[in-house]
Amino acid sequence: MSSLAAPLSAARRAQARPLPFDRVRADAGLTIAVGLTLAAVAFVADGGLRLERTTWTEIGLLLLGAGLTAAVLLTDRVRGEIPGAMTLLALAGLAVFTALSIVWSLAPSDSWLEANRTLAYLAAFAGALALVRLAPERWAAVLHGVGLACLLVCAWALATKVFPAALAPGETYARLREPFGYWNAVGLMAALGVPPLLWLAARRSGDAAVNALAWPGLGLLAVCMMLSYSRGALLALLVGLAFWFAVVPLRLRGATALVGSLVGAAPVVAWAFRRDALTLDRVPLSARGDAGHELGALLLLMAALLVTAGLAVNFLAARRAPSARLRRLAGRGILGALAIIPVVVVVAIATAPGGLSGQVSTSWHRLTDPKAATPTNTPDRLTATSSVRAAYWREALAVYRHSKWIGAGAGAFGTARTRYRYSTQSVRHAHGYVVQTLSDLGLVGLGLSLLAALAWLVAAARTLGLRRRDRGLAFDAERVGMLTMATVVLVFTVHSLIDWTWFVPGNAAVALLCAAWVAGRGPLRARTEAAVVVAPPARGPWRERLRAWRPPRTGAAGALAVLAVALVGSWMALQPVRSAHAEDAAIDRAQIGAYDAAASISRTAAKRNPLSVDPLWQLAFIDDAKGDKQGALHALEQAVKLQPANAEAWRRLGRYRLSSLNNPEGAVAAFRATYFLDPQPAQSSSDFLEASRALQQR
16 A cells, blocks of 8 residues: 555646646547447447448458557557457457357358357457557547447437437337437447446546536436337446446545436426327327427427536536545445335335235246237336247247257357247347357357456456455546446446347447457556556657657568458458349349349359358249249259258248149148248248148149
8 A cells, every 4th residue: 555655646646737738639539539430330330230231330340450450569569468368369269159150050141140240349359459559548538439429329319309300200119219220229329328428427537617518418318218218228227337336436426417417307308208299109200390399409408407517516516525524425325325226126016016026926927928918119118027038038048959059050040949939020139148149159159258258357357456456556547437438348248138239239339349448458556556657758750750660570470460361351241242232133134124144143142142042032033034943943942951940941942832833742841841940920831731732632
C-alpha cells in the first residue's frame, strides 16, 4: 500500500492536468471512429440473416482486424507478454472446429456461413487486441465510442416510430425492431449502451457539460428498451447493473444519474404504453404517424429536462461535493437496496393469489412448457413468463443427443430440428448459446467455448485487479473504465444465454471490442507502476519517424501472413454471395426463355457454392422447363445426396417423381424419408398418402 501511494498520487495529479489539444483531438477522433464503425456494422449487417449484407460486414471485420493486427506486428509493441493471447488462441480453436464441422454437417452450406461468421468475429477480437497495443491509454475514447454507437442505433429505432411514413411505412409490428429487424437485438443494443453512459455520468473526470449529456442518453436508451418489449434485455441489464454497482465505487453519482434518467423516461414510457397506435400491431399508417409525432415531442422535452438536471447536479457536486461519510452511507444504501429487491419480489409473489408455491409452480410450468401459448406483442409481455424457448431448447437437446460429441454441424440446427420440432414454425436458431452449441458442435464445441470463456476470465481478473495480490490497489479512472467494459461483456453474455443475438454482428461487435480490450490491457499492478515510472518518449515530425522506421523481419513476415489469411478468408466468404448472384442471373435468363444459358449459369452457381442445394433445385426447375426431365431428376437426386438430412430435398424429389415422372413407387420412398425427417407438417403425411394411393391404383 505505502509503496504504491506515491505513484498513485502522481498519477492522479497527472490526470487532473488539462489534456493537450493533440490528445483531446486524438481521443475525439478515436471516439468517432469506434462509434461510427460499430454503428455501421449494425446498420449494414442488420439482423445477420441476409446473406449479402452480412457477408460484406464480415469481410469488413476481417480486413479491419487483419489491418490492425498487421500494424502491431510491424511495430515493437508485441514484445514480452501479450495479454489476451490465450483467449485469442481458444477462439481460434473454436473457429477451426466450426470450419471443420462442414465435413460432417447435416447442412454444410449453413456451416460454411457460420465458419465465415466465426472467422470474422475472431478477426474482430484480434483487431481489438491490436488496438489495445497501439493505443493503450485511449480506453476512455473506446467507451465513448461504444456509448455513441448504441445511441445512434437506438435513436434510429425510435425515429422509425416517430416518423413512420418516412422511415417505416410498411411496418406491421408495434415493437421496435429496426435496424436489425429483430426487437430483442434492439433491446440488447440499448442495454449494452447503459454501462458506458452510466460511467460517463458518474465519472469524476472530464468536462461536466459532456458528462451531463449522459442523462438524456440514458433516458433515450430506457425508452428504446421498453418499446422493444425485450424481457431478455431487461434481465441482462439488471444483472449488469447489479455487478457495476457492486464493484464500482461511484455508486452515489451513478445511482443519481440512473434514477434521474429513469424518472424522466418513465412518463414517456407510460404515455406510449397507453396509446394503441404505438403498442398494437397492424395499425394504419396515419394513426401511427400522429402518435409518433407526439412521441417525438415528448422525447425532445425529456431530453431537455434531463440535460438540465444533469448540468444542475454536476454544478452542485462541483460546488459542494458530498462528504466521504455520505458517500459511504449512500454506497451501502444502494447495495442494501439491490439486496432487498429479490426479497420484495418474493414477498409480492407470496401475497398474490395462490401464494408463493402456486405462483412459482404456474410460472415455471409456463416457462418450461413447449406447447405454452406465446405472449402477445404488447407491453403485457414484459410481465409474462411463457416463452417459445422451452420448445427450441428441447429440440436442440434432442439434436444434441443424436450426436453428443461433435454435433450436427455449425448452423445445422434449423435443418436437424425438423425431426423433433413441436410446431410447423420455421426457426434457424435455438435461442440460447449453450443449447445451440450443443446442438451444432456438441461437447467438443461447448468445451472450446468454455475454454475461451475461462481464458478471458483469467485475463480479465488480472486487468480488473480482482486477484488476491491486487487487494488494496486504488480504483483509479482506468480501473473503473475497465470494470465498465466488463459490465458490457456481462450484459451480452447473459443475453446470449437466452437468445440468439450473438448471431447479430451489431450486438456481437460491441461485446467483442470490450472483451478484447479488457483481456488485452494487462495486469492492473503493472499498469499502475508503469504509469509514472517511464515517461513517454518525445516524438518528432511524422516524416522523420517514417524515415527512421524499420519493420522487424519477423513482424513483417507475420503481417504478410495475417493479411494473406484475411484476403483468402474474404474470398471464401464471398463465394456464397457470388453463387446467389449467379442464381439471380439464371432466373433472369429463364424468364426470357434462354434455358440453355440459364442452366449453364445455374451450374456455375453450384460450382461457386458446392455445399448448397439451392442451385441444384434451380437447375432442376430450368431443366424441366426446357424438357430435360432426366436432367431435372439428376439435379434433385444430387441435392438429396448433398444434404440427406434435409426434409425439403426429399420432398421436392418425391413431388417431381410423382407429378412429372409418374413414378409413385419412387415418390413413396422419397415421401417416407420426408415424413421421417419432418413428421410435423400436414403436408408430409398428405404427400405420402397421395403417393401410396397412386401406387395402389397402378
